[in-house]
Amino acid sequence: MHIPPIWMGFIGIAALVFFSGLGVPIAFCITLVGAVGMAMVTDLDFVLVTFQTLPYATASEYAFAVIPMFVLMGALASNAGMIGELYTAVNRWLEGVRGGLDLATCVASAGFAAISGSTVVNAAMFTRIALPEMLALGYNKGISAGCIAAAGTFAALIPPSLTFVIFGILTGESIGALFIAGIIPGLLTATFYVVCIPLMLKIKPEWAPQTDVRSTLSEKIRGMRGIWPMLLLVVIVLGGIYTGITPPTAAGALGAVGALLIGLGRRRLGASQIWESVRQTAELTAVLFIIIIGGLLFSRFLVVSGFVADLTILVTESGFTGPTFILAMVVMYFIMGMFIDPLSMLVMTVPFVYPVIKSFGMDPIWFGIVLTKMIEIAVITPPVGINLFAVVSAAGGRVRTGELFTGILPFVCIEVVVLTILILFPGISTWLPATMN
Amino acid sequence: MPLLQFLDAAIRWLGNAALALAAVFIGALAVIGTADSLGTQLLALPVPSSLEMSQAGLAVVVFMGLAYAQRRRGHVTVDIFSGRATGGLHVFFTALALVAAVAFFGFIAWRTGIAAWESYLGDERSWGLTRFPIWPSKIAVAFGCVIALLESLRQFVHLLAGNPNAFEAHSIEDEAL
Numbered sequence: 001m002h003i004p005p006i007w008m009g010f011i012g013i014a015a016l017v018f019f020s021g022l023g024v025p026i027a028f029c030i031t032l033v034g035a036v037g038m039a040m041v042t043d044l045d046f047v048l049v050t051f052q053t054l055p056y057a058t059a060s061e062y063a064f065a066v067i068p069m070f071v072l073m074g075a076l077a078s079n080a081g082m083i084g085e086l087y088t089a090v091n092r093w094l095e096g097v098r099g100g101l102d103l104a105t106c107v108a109s110a111g112f113a114a115i116s117g118s119t120v121v122n123a124a125m126f127t128r129i130a131l132p133e134m135l136a137l138g139y140n141k142g143i144s145a146g147c148i149a150a151a152g153t154f155a156a157l158i159p160p161s162l163t164f165v166i167f168g169i170l171t172g173e174s175i176g177a178l179f180i181a182g183i184i185p186g187l188l189t190a191t192f193y194v195v196c197i198p199l200m201l202k203i204k205p206e207w208a209p210q211t212d213v214r215s216t217l218s219e220k221i222r223g224m225r226g227i228w229p230m231l232l233l234v235v236i237v238l239g240g241i242y243t244g245i246t247p248p249t250a251a252g253a254l255g256a257v258g259a260l261l262i263g264l265g266r267r268r269l270g271a272s273q274i275w276e277s278v279r280q281t282a283e284l285t286a287v288l289f290i291i292i293i294g295g296l297l298f299s300r301f302l303v304v305s306g307f308v309a310d311l312t313i314l315v316t317e318s319g320f321t322g323p324t325f326i327l328a329m330v331v332m333y334f335i336m337g338m339f340i341d342p343l344s345m346l347v348m349t350v351p352f353v354y355p356v357i358k359s360f361g362m363d364p365i366w367f368g369i370v371l372t373k374m375i376e377i378a379v380i381t382p383p384v385g386i387n388l389f390a391v392v393s394a395a396g397g398r399v400r401t402g403e404l405f406t407g408i409l410p411f412v413c414i415e416v417v418v419l420t421i422l423i424l425f426p427g428i429s430t431w432l433p434a435t436m437n
Numbered sequence: 438m439p440l441l442q443f444l445d446a447a448i449r450w451l452g453n454a455a456l457a458l459a460a461v462f463i464g465a466l467a468v469i470g471t472a473d474s475l476g477t478q479l480l481a482l483p484v485p486s487s488l489e490m491s492q493a494g495l496a497v498v499v500f501m502g503l504a505y506a507q508r509r510r511g512h513v514t515v516d517i518f519s520g521r522a523t524g525g526l527h528v529f530f531t532a533l534a535l536v537a538a539v540a541f542f543g544f545i546a547w548r549t550g551i552a553a554w555e556s557y558l559g560d561e562r563s564w565g566l567t568r569f570p571i572w573p574s575k576i577a578v579a580f581g582c583v584i585a586l587l588e589s590l591r592q593f594v595h596l597l598a599g600n601p602n603a604f605e606a607h608s609i610e611d612e613a614l
Contacts, residue, residue, distance in 0.1 A: 019537070023519025023530040025512035028537040035544070051548035056578050059499040060492040068463055068498055069470065246474050249491070253470025260467075275460075282459040283511050286502030290541075291513060343513050384517050 005041075006314065009307025009352065012037045016298070016348060026344040027287070030294035037301040050300065058293045062249060064169060068285040069252025070160040073259045074116035075277035077233065080263035083125045085226030086111050092215040092223040099201045099208035101139060102147045103194055105130045109151035110190035111227070113158035114234040115255065117165070119379055123152025123387040127394035135398060140207040142407025145399040146380075149387040150411035151193065153376040156342075158186030159238060160252065162288070163346065163372045169292055170299065170350045173364050175248045176241050177433040181365050183238070184428050185373065189418050196414050229262040242436060288343075295347030302351050311352055312359045322360040326423060329353060330374060337378020341386050345378060346371075369429040373422055377415045380408050441594070448591045451584045452504035458577070459501035462494045469494070489563035493574035500581030504588045507538060531596055538589035546582035553579045 003011070012033055019029040039047045058064070077083075087108040094100035094107075109122050116122060126148045134144040156163045159179035168175035201208050215223070237255040240246035246254060263269030302308050315325060336345050350371075357367045379387040382405040392401050422428060473487035484490075506512060519530035553575035561575070562568040 020515045021518055022533055023514055023516055023522075024534050024537045025514045027512055028534070028541040031541055031545075032537060048548060051545060052552045055500075055545055055549055056496055056552060056575055059496040059578065060574070062488050062492050062495070065466055065470070065491050065495045068466060068495070072463060072467060240474075245478060250470050250474040253467045254474055256467040257471040278460040278463055279456065279505075281463055282456055282498065282502035283506045283509065285463075285498055286459075286500070286506045287511055287513060289499040290503065339517055340515050341513060344515055384515075 004310070005306030006310040008037065008041060008305045009302050009311065012298070012301060012305075012307075013348070013352075020340075020344060020348075026341075026347065027290040027294045030291070030298045030347060034294065034298035034301040038297070038304060041301070041305040046304075050297065054297060054300075055293050058296060059289055061169075063175065063247075064165075064289075064292075066160075066165055066175060066249045066252050067162065067288055068281050069249060069256050070117050070162070070165070071284050072277060072281040073160075073233065073237070073252060073255040074118060074121065075280045076256065076259035076263055076269065076274070077112075077115050077230065078121060078125060079273040079277050080229075080259065080266070080268040082115075082226075082230050083108070083112050084129055086230060087126070087129050089223040089227045092220045095211065095213050095215055097198070098205065098210045099139075099197050100211070101130060101134045101137065102144065102197050102201075102208060105148055106151045106154075106190055106193040106197070109148075110154045110158060110186070111230065113155040113161075113186065114238065115160070115230060115259070116155050117160045117162035119153045119155045119376070119387055120390045122155045123149050123390040124394040126152060127391045131391075131395055131398060137211055138209045140407065141399050142403035142405075143207045143410070144407070145391050145395060145404045146407030146409070146411050147193075147197070149385070149391045149404065149408060150380050150415070151190075152387050152390070153379055153415075154186055154190055156372050156376045156379070157182045157189060157369070159183060159241075160248070160255075161372065163342065163375055164368065165248075166288070166292060166295075166343070166346055167350065167368045167371065170295055170347065171354050171364060171368075173368060174433075177365055177436065178368050179238070179248060180242055180436055181369055181429050181433045182372065184432055185369050185418075185422055188421070188428065189373075189376075189415070192414050192418050193411075196410075200410055229259075229266070232262070233258050244436065291343060291347055295351065298347070299351035308352055308355045312356050315356050316359060322362050325356065325360060326362075326370070329371075330419070330423075333371070333374040333378060334381070337374065337381050337385075339384050340378075341384065342375040342378050345375065363426060363430055365433055366426045366429045370419070370422055373415070373419045377412060377419065380412060380415070382408065441598075445591060448504075448584070448587045449508070452508055452588055455501040455503075455581055455584050456505040459498045459505075462497045462501070466491055466494050466498065486563065486565040486567040486569065489565045489567075489569070489571075493563065493569075493571050496574050497577045497581075500578040500585075503542070503581050503585035507542075507585050507588045507592075512538075528596065532593070535589055535593040535596060539586060539593065542582050542586035542589055546579055546586050549575070549582055550579040 015033045016029055020026050035047050090107045091104035094104045105126055109126055159182050161182055164178040165175055168178050233255050236258055237251045240251040241248055379385050388404055469487050469491055473484040477483040522530050556572040556575045561572050563571050
């Protein structure tokens, strides 16, 4: 029985959604569905040879070493207490402002995002550092927790972002260009938060009472001393990538060694913190790579089955234009993001969405930014938002899930506004990478 | 059951040893990358075959961390339904995930094992200035899958024995993105 390629692809995607919905880890089901699909559309030998070569070829690709290096840098910086120092420094300057702790969380989270690629780590760490203080000062629980969860997402756009790395691997786009393209949209998002939070608190002042605590100027300046290591790492990593002096992988290695030396020099890293950082890196690298390998296998299945080609024709012939397709994607990712974690969403959809985007002649780097922004929204959209879970988990019972689900809504609205701006003005994403060496 | 306890301990030891090896190679990747970058920019003296060494090392890092990730149930899962299941349904979902893990690791261990064997027989070497053998890296890939397979089987046996919590809990902070 001959099954048309378009149906073959849809059956594969449906099987993937079904098994992942049953709790089968995404790496396993995407690989196994891809393997069965490939065996059906080609032959078993093709599958056997693919499995013999693809895992090693993917895991030994030099450009992909960027993942463990940036994860290590973020873990070392985090375990060396850099987040706490950054938060304290920013907070001292914002103490007199209504909602100062919310704003400090946003600014510090944006700053730490420049050396950490994980939204979950950002959200969890700031929950531990900022939330107790916010609640002690009478801040609204839901809004405070929502602010932390939402600010944690800055790590997805502000480089070095793991989302960009995975998007780059799945599509073959330049990871360096994606990193640089994310800078302005990431800072734009943080700026929107800093502007919108005070406006929000003008309408609802009870969400964040004004405090009388004021640091002296010397205390404020002293607080700034703690952030030089982070600034140094940002300059080394992003400066190296932007100027073309170092490729992303080498920049990651420099950043990781830099974070280690700074931590050791300031006596903030001992053997246990170093081991913990390396352990986290090893585990996360393994987890991410097998998903990537599965994603590439699944992508290969969609290509050899003829699904991608047929889908592209179907989409273009069914009256979709570039803008309407993007609109459809926004709706699709918004709905998916309510139920599926971002990494799964990425590997499930990029293999067939990306070729269609290319066929419309849209800039793939810009699409990477828009997709990442949609993923940012997904991680804070109830009922399944991984950052929301991270905050509830790290809050240790201080915030209930229901409170957070309500508190996150204003921030989802801000995110939607920024997403609209990024879609309407592609130059925001494409200008900076165009100036790269 | 002394045999099961011995196998538990042996597989745990293997997983820890693999993790330690991954840790060593993570350090090596960082050191090689830094030395090469600084050497190239400051002294015009790149580390010979740094790219090839990093490639071989990365494969070891990826596959040697698998068993540990499996032990901690660290793989990314869409648990919107399975996470709410209790009793027999929970056991069913766990069993399904473990069967998939066994199939996944078993299949990849088999195919990468063949690739490693062929690489060893042909004394496959890297390109570049220093043509070092890359079959040890390919063997490490297959071996990492085998340890992850053993860990999955260990968990499956515990599940069948009515001890579904015989593996470590997973912290959400360890997730990415």
